[in-house]
Amino acid sequence: MSNILIIDDEKAIRKTLSEILSYEGYKIEEAGDGEEGLKKFSEKAYDIVLCDIKMPKLDGIEFLEKAKAVNADIPVIMISGHGNIDTAVEAVKKGAFDYISKPPDLNRLLITLRNALDKQNLVTETKVLKRKVGKVLEMVGTSPAIQMIKDTIDKVAPTDARVLITGENGVGKELVARWLHEKSNRNSGPIVEVNCAAIPGELIESELFGHEKGSFTSAVKQRIGKFETANGGTLFLDEIGDMSLTAQAKVLRALQEGKITRVGGEKDINVDVRVVAATNKDLLKEVEEKNFRLDLYHRLGVIIIHVPSLNERREDIPLLVDYFLDIIASEYGQPKKQVDKAAIDALQAYNWTGNIRELRNVVERLVILSGKSISLADVENYVLPKK
Numbered sequence: 001m002s003n004i005l006i007i008d009d010e011k012a013i014r015k016t017l018s019e020i021l022s023y024e025g026y027k028i029e030e031a032g033d034g035e036e037g038l039k040k041f042s043e044k045a046y047d048i049v050l051c052d053i054k055m056p057k058l059d060g061i062e063f064l065e066k067a068k069a070v071n072a073d074i075p076v077i078m079i080s081g082h083g084n085i086d087t088a089v090e091a092v093k094k095g096a097f098d099y100i101s102k103p104p105d106l107n108r109l110l111i112t113l114r115n116a117l118d119k120q121n122l123v124t125e126t127k128v129l130k131r132k133v134g135k136v137l138e139m140v141g142t143s144p145a146i147q148m149i150k151d152t153i154d155k156v157a158p159t160d161a162r163v164l165i166t167g168e169n170g171v172g173k174e175l176v177a178r179w180l181h182e183k184s185n186r187n188s189g190p191i192v193e194v195n196c197a198a199i200p201g202e203l204i205e206s207e208l209f210g211h212e213k214g215s216f217t218s219a220v221k222q223r224i225g226k227f228e229t230a231n232g233g234t235l236f237l238d239e240i241g242d243m244s245l246t247a248q249a250k251v252l253r254a255l256q257e258g259k260i261t262r263v264g265g266e267k268d269i270n271v272d273v274r275v276v277a278a279t280n281k282d283l284l285k286e287v288e289e290k291n292f293r294l295d296l297y298h299r300l301g302v303i304i305i306h307v308p309s310l311n312e313r314r315e316d317i318p319l320l321v322d323y324f325l326d327i328i329a330s331e332y333g334q335p336k337k338q339v340d341k342a343a344i345d346a347l348q349a350y351n352w353t354g355n356i357r358e359l360r361n362v363v364e365r366l367v368i369l370s371g372k373s374i375s376l377a378d379v380e381n382y383v384l385p386k387k
């Protein structure tokens with residue numbers, strides 16, 4: 001049920017609007033002047049405000065300006081008498097959602113309210129999506145290995161030194177890369193991720209460096225590559241051990257000279273990019289097997305950060321479980337569940353082959369399938385392998 005605040009000094013207008021909208025299923029609150037309306041608006045969250053223009057103490061335009069300073073996302077619909085239409089139009093220019101003439105036409109009123117609510121829902125959904133996309137997760141843990149990683153990030157991030165992040169799948173290498181970017185002097189620029197293992201070898205050069213129109217059969221238009229997209233920011237090359245030798249040679253040149261050339265192009269393009277790479281492979285072994293260039297390894301590994309497996313930092317599991325419970329409760333809109341100590345002990349003893357990623361999935365599974373709290377029986381039923 002949507003909450004609507006009606007602000008009008010005419011009691012008859014307030015009563016009429018309140019009766020109509022209450023019948024339509026809206027929850028209504030009223031204010032007899034602009035000052036009372038602003039006080040209520042500042043103290044409580046409303047979905048829409050209907051506001052008269054000519055009022056004592058604080059008129060509609062003044063209310064609009066002050067309300068936008070409190071919460072610019074709440075739609076304000078102005079109610080105007082015949083002589084106030086020009087003022088109502090001016091209010092729309094200042095941020096009002098729309099205006100409705102007195103006496104209000106029922107159909108026009110309901111359509112305007114519906115449109116305002118649709119806009120409000122889109123604003124809310126967009127903010128949620130931006131938070132999900134843009135949020136950098138915390139690096140949770142107090143183990144010596146995690147503390148060393150945090151200290152290294154603090155020292156290295158403000159520099160432009162290239163960093164090679166190593167560790168098994170699911171340990172959080174991308175999180176380390178994002179914190180390196182977040183704490184760097186480039187954090188106002190983009191961080192662009194390329195999963196080298198997910199891109200076919202014949203397309204990786206086009207993905208990284210872009211291509212010119214007609215450079216190959218399917219190149220129907222010019223494409224900007226990830227190096228150019230990340231200009232002024234950070235380029236995160238994930239699973240770089242899976243990159244082709246040809247692409248490795250071009251990456252090496254980009255690192256040495258700060259220049260790239262698009263596939264099918266002849267012009268050198270200057271790029272200002274900090275490269276952070278990650279791999280789950282032993283790159284020195286890959287060098288021995290001639291799958292990876294030694295000179296590129298040394299270029300990338302100015303600083304090497306190894307992220308331990310979850311099995312190597314079991315003392316962090318209680319903190320991680322609690323952290324994931326907070327996140328999942330927020331995402332589901334439910335109260336946070338508690339976990340019995342015996343359940344935590346069982347999770348600490350478990351063999352985490354999927355590392356942090358697996359733990360996150362397991363916690364979500366337990367939240368969904370358990371009762372009011374998560375018990376040892378829940379862990380035995382939904383996590384531990386059946387004997």
